[in-house]
Amino acid sequence: MGENRDTPEGLGFAVGAYAFWGFLPIYLKWLDHIPALEVVAHRIIWSLPVAGGVLIALGRTDTLRAALRDPRALAMAAGTATLISINWAVYVYAIASGQAVQAALGYYINPLFSVLIGAVFLRERLDALQWAAIALACCAVAVLTFDAGEVPLIALVLMLSFGFYALAKKQLPIGPNQGFLLEVLILAPPALGYVIWLEASGSGAFFAGPSTTALLLGCGVVTAVPLMLYANGAKRLKLSTIGMLQYIAPTMILAIAVFAFGEPFGQARAVAFPMIWLALVLYSVSLFKGVRRARV
Numbered sequence: 209m210g211e212n213r214d215t216p217e218g219l220g221f222a223v224g225a226y227a228f229w230g231f232l233p234i235y236l237k238w239l240d241h242i243p244a245l246e247v248v249a250h251r252i253i254w255s256l257p258v259a260g261g262v263l264i265a266l267g268r269t270d271t272l273r274a275a276l277r278d279p280r281a282l283a284m285a286a287g288t289a290t291l292i293s294i295n296w297a298v299y300v301y302a303i304a305s306g307q308a309v310q311a312a313l314g315y316y317i318n319p320l321f322s323v324l325i326g327a328v329f330l331r332e333r334l335d336a337l338q339w340a341a342i343a344l345a346c347c348a349v350a351v352l353t354f355d356a357g358e359v360p361l362i363a364l365v366l367m368l369s370f371g372f373y374a375l376a377k378k379q380l381p382i383g384p385n386q387g388f389l390l391e392v393l394i395l396a397p398p399a400l401g402y403v404i405w406l407e408a409s410g411s412g413a414f415f416a417g418p419s420t421t422a423l424l425l426g427c428g429v430v431t432a433v434p435l436m437l438y439a440n441g442a443k444r445l446k447l448s449t450i451g452m453l454q455y456i457a458p459t460m461i462l463a464i465a466v467f468a469f470g471e472p473f474g475q476a477r478a479v480a481f482p483m484i485w486l487a488l489v490l491y492s493v494s495l496f497k498g499v500r501r502a503r504v
Contacts, residue, residue: 212449218444222453224435228430230291230460233303233311235430237469239423242413246406247427248296250414252392252399254428255435259356259389262436270388281381281390288376289391292435295369302362307476308465313352314366315458320345322450323491329375332446337494344487348480357478374450377442384439388432454489 239247252372263269269494302311325330334342352360380387406412414419442450462481465471 214446214449215444218441218450219453220441221437221451221457222445225458226453226456228434228437229457231464233308233318233399233428233461233464234468235423235426236300236303239300239420239427242298242420242424244300244304245411246403247300247424248293249399249402250424251296251427251431252293252395253292253403254425255392255432256389256396256428258428258432259385259392259436262432263385263389264321266385268383269385271382272389275382275386275390276393278381282394284376284380285382285387285390286394288373288380288387289394291369291373291376292391293395295366295373296431297367298369298460302366306469306471307362308469309459309471309473310360310362311366312458312462312465313456313477313481313484314363315370315461316481316488317345317349318367318371319454320484320487320491322374322454325371325375326446330378335494337490341366341487341491341494344483344490348483348487351483352476352482356472369466374442377439384443386429386438387441388436392432 236247263272275285284348302308323332323334323338324342327334349360351362351364377384377387382390403412403414407414414424415421438450441453445453466473
């Protein structure tokens with residue numbers, strides 16, 4: 209497991225990953241004519257050559273081979289692979305179905321959820337400001353639930369799946385790049401089988417046209433690059449810090465959803481989102497105070 213501290217390299221990797229993810233809705237919107245599960249299958253398949261090429265270039269295949277022979281590492285990677293595939297499927301569905309604002313909500317709440325599970329599972333101590341931030345986020349979800357008459361499931365599934373993925377990634381006994389390739393290796397057989405079945409039945413999209421084929425091939429790059437950046441950042445930052453930096457992506461997603469996709473914002477969201485932003489400010493203040501104390 210990586211050291212539980214922050215590093216400048218980790219900050220660079222994490223910011224790059226979240227900025228990349230911020231623009232991802234635009235790419236996924238170009239694929240909204242394809243079912244979410246099919247898009248996810250192609251994300252898995254075409255991530256393999258990208259992640260494999262990076263690992264070969266870095267000369268770090270030995271530890272991957274060792275992990276493939278380690279039942280514990282395989283079991284843990286199967287868990288992280290399951291969590292990230294759930295996250296991908298729900299996110300692709302949210303963009304395709306015109307619910308990108310709810311996706312942004314999920315990723316806004318996730319930093320605070322990461323703070324909470326960091327306290328519970330990694331014993332990262334929280335102060336009063338941090339607890340207040342978590343309470344505000346819970347109130348924001350309650351406002352949206354009351355207004356809609358139902359729990360915002362997309363937001364909560366994205367929050368839970370990615371929050372626990374971050375936690376599990378911290379525990380994975382293998383390097384970040386090797387870990388990602390191990391995850392897609394585990395997911396590749398069912399993904400490839402599904403795509404072959406779709407194409408054989410005549411309902412697959414891969415050969416629907418040059419632009420669609422190119423976009424599906426490009427899924428490997430837009431999936432592997434930010435996740436490998438994120439994995440390297442997660443190994444070099446505290447869980448609370450990697451979670452806190454995530455506000456970069458949902459801010460971009462929200463702006464794209466409202467101004468580019470024309471999704472409605474609504475009165476309840478106009479109340480709930482400022483509550484979440486205030487929660488992020490409270491936690492940021494607490495984080496900066498902690499950094500200053502550490503330097504004294």
